[in-house]
Amino acid sequence: MSMECGVFHTRYESDMGLRPRPAQRIRLAVLAVFVLVFPFLASSYWLDLANQVAIATVGAIGLNILVGYTGQISLGQGAFMAIGAYTAGLLTLNLGVPWGASVFCACILTAVAGTFFGLPSLRLKGLYLAIATLAAQEIVEWGMTHWTAVTGGTEAIVLPAPRIFGLRLNSTFNFYWLAVLTAAGTALFAANLFRSRIGRAFEAVRDQDIAASVIGVDLFRTKLLAFATSSFFVGLAGAMIAFYRNIITWERFTLNTSIVYLAMIIVGGLGSIRGSFLGAALITLLPALITNMGRAIQDTAPQAASLLPYGQQAVFGIVIILFLVFEPRGLSKLWGNVKDYFHVWPFAYRRGENRAN
């Protein structure tokens, strides 16, 4: 946790608080009011996007726990989400387990699977681990499409609509509350995790694994725990997608999904909860934005509009590259810069005066 200039703590409670400063509390309150009011004002199109962002936030925080905080590169995000989605869906569909229970089972099972795929991380580091998880992704993808008896192969699985107190939960409006609560809960859990001994151990492993081991961090346990915790939330995101869409198809969980989630945490900021949310929002909204732009120019420039689907792919790549080259710490850092500027406003250093830093 970074220290802020000009902020003095006089009590331990405020020193340890998650958001001790009044400005932070005000921002949080503004955000809360916005979240509460938003569904009553937004169209169902925007509400659907908000739900997607909330689900992506859960998945991105999960991935960030592993990649951003513990430094273990995983290209298997799509596979883990698939395990969550298929477990939750099939338990409810075939065994009639209530949806809440099957979502929980899905999280646990994904955590177990994550731990299993995490085993190579004990021997392999960096790019070797990345390639191993890539292989895991391909193998799970193959299993999804070829293990027809269980997953239905390439056919989609249709789930019964989840209900709570007789309300259909997968309407955009009703699901919004569940999704936002889950995303907020995940963020709160993760924020507190990295103030605890275990979370600090994750970060120590990321920064210098040998040094971490010297100061008494059990690498074996810590890495597996990171894989398990991360996969738990990734599985949760997968299960949420299954019940929100009411339908499970393998196309949602390909290597491309893994890449999209990695892009979220890169663009948002590695090792940042706020960044996970910002990245999830940007990467989810970007295609929608481009599609809308396409509709806008449909009449004036149909030629350009027909190119947009490919443009979308190119823009996705360009966004990743630009962030990596110009702001590797992502949106989270940009937001921090804005805050810092206003924190001391109007007495900010002018550019060029603080070169020494």
Add this chain to the structure above:
Amino acid sequence: MDIFLQLTVSGLSTGMIYALAAAGFVVIYKASDVINFAQGDLLLLGTYLIFFAVAQTGLPWSLGVLVTLLLAVAVALAVERLVLRPLVGEPIISMIMVTIGLSSVLRGAINAIWGPNPRAFESFLPAGDIVIGPAVLSTGRVLSIPIALAVLAGLGLFFRYTRDGIAMRAIADDQQAALSMGISIPRVFGVAWGLAAASAAIGGIMLGNIVGVSPNVASIGLRVFPVVILGGLDSIAGAVIGGAIIGLLEVYVGFYVGHGLNLVVPYLVLILVLMVRPYGLFGKEIIERV
């Protein structure tokens, strides 16, 4: 037996294309420690550039190949200068993501220029079949094997005898020592990307001739990983042997076992190799362990 021979030739010719892509991958990894996820898209680029040069512009094929190589190398040099050089020394995750982003940009651009549908392309490799005993083999496929081997051998000679090749090995060995001997690292990185693009473009040209011109070509990019891990990340010879093994394994499993298992078998091999012998068949036995 004739089926077996046919399978072997088709597996070897696919394997040699894997090897060409993998050799480019190895060159980049050796010189700059970058894992290039855009290798498949460099193949795709080669396929579409030859389509552009021969089918669209109407150049004779020899000139077309030359133009394709020049353009592919130009793209690679631009990529190296604009995208990879600013990231030298960044963590692995950044390197992986930047090449993934690059792959997305290349694929989007190629689709935007040439459209997502397969394009008609008349092969300029000699048509017809070669008959060996009971087996009938298409000449294009058979020819692709010596072509690929020649290119890969050329790459091997380059590393052994040319100034840039030796400089590249020096940098792979010890970057600081190489720097202090006056080797220009930016130049070597540029040469590495140029070579990788050229080798991938030759693979792409052959794919265009054998399989046809379509965006699916890029899916071969992922097969590079089993090949290079099996052969050893830093070995050209490993790329050739690994490519041959993976290519053969795919066709044999596809024919004799079936069930779509040929799609996943390279990755099972990959996991197995990582568990037993992570540096591959010919790689240097230096691997970071914890």
